[in-house]
Amino acid sequence: MSVAPVSSSTPSTGASDAMKQLSGNFDTFLTLLTTQLKNQDPTSPMDSNQFTQQLVQFSQVEQQIDTNTNLKSLIAQGQTQAGTAAATYLGKKVSVTNGQGSLADGAANWSYTLNGTAATVGLTVTDANNKVVYASAGETAQGSHAFTWDGKDNNGNALPDGGYKLTVTAKDGAGNDVANSVASAGVVSQIDMTSGTPQLVIGNMEVGVADIAAVGI
Numbered sequence: 001m002s003v004a005p006v007s008s009s010t011p012s013t014g015a016s017d018a019m020k021q022l023s024g025n026f027d028t029f030l031t032l033l034t035t036q037l038k039n040q041d042p043t044s045p046m047d048s049n050q051f052t053q054q055l056v057q058f059s060q061v062e063q064q065i066d067t068n069t070n071l072k073s074l075i076a077q078g079q080t081q082a083g084t085a086a087a088t089y090l091g092k093k094v095s096v097t098n099g100q101g102s103l104a105d106g107a108a109n110w111s112y113t114l115n116g117t118a119a120t121v122g123l124t125v126t127d128a129n130n131k132v133v134y135a136s137a138g139e140t141a142q143g144s145h146a147f148t149w150d151g152k153d154n155n156g157n158a159l160p161d162g163g164y165k166l167t168v169t170a171k172d173g174a175g176n177d178v179a180n181s182v183a184s185a186g187v188v189s190q191i192d193m194t195s196g197t198p199q200l201v202i203g204n205m206e207v208g209v210a211d212i213a214a215v216g217i
Contacts, residue, residue: 089188089191089200089209089212089215090189090190091187091189092187092215093185093215094185094186094187094188094200094202094212094213094215095183095184095185095212095214095215096183096184096185096186096207096211096212096213097181097182097183097212097213098165098207098211099165099167099182099184100163100184100205100207100211101149101163101164101165101166101184101205102161102162102163102164102184102186102202102203102204102205103149103151103159103160103161103162103163103164103203103204104161104203104204105161106150106151106158107148107151108125108148108151108184109146109147109148109149109185110146110147110148110166110182110184111145111146111147111182111183111184112138112144112145112147112166112168112180112181112182112183113143113144113145113180113183114140114141114142114143114145114168114178114179114180115178115179115180116142116172116178116179117140117141117142117172117178118140118142118170118171118172118178119140119172119173120137120140120170120171121137121138121139121140121168121170121171122135122136122137122138122168122169122170123136123137123147123166123167123168124166124167124168125149125164125165125166125167126164126165126167127159127162128162128163128164133153133159133164134149134152134153134154135154138168138170140170149164149166161204162204162205163206164205166182166184167182168180168182183213186202186203187202188200188201188202189201189202189203200212
């Protein structure tokens, strides 16, 4: 069980480069301003309003750079806290409610619950590219049902291990939808933070913390 390293970012580096560039531009501006003041026509002095506006603009840019740096720091802190919270799931058995399931060693297990009796139930398994790889009829009685898929498509070809999604389509005798829910279960073995958002690794799939409905011991 492990936590994948968080992809480190260095917001201070970009901010530092921006500040150096701003400082260089400001120094150049002051040099030009000093030169112009030294060489201005005493009988027709230069308008100071333009210089004042430019000084204000430099100050605003500096403040914006500082604000962006602080925002990036807050985001990084939030990601670290989210990763720490997600780490509490390590080694725990969880229930996943987004339809995702892990195919490993030729088996993927789901359960689905029908809120009422259905006339027809269709079970559809899709891969990571949302391509339908398997379809069959399901049980129609109201209540919970277990479904185990052997990892083969409808032509009998064995598919690679990985994450797959089960979708249940249920209709009553009048053709109306019957509400249903799909769940799978597994043990969290790792936390993947490479995307910046914690992803729980369960078998051969990754799910977000929001997709967890229950946690066991």
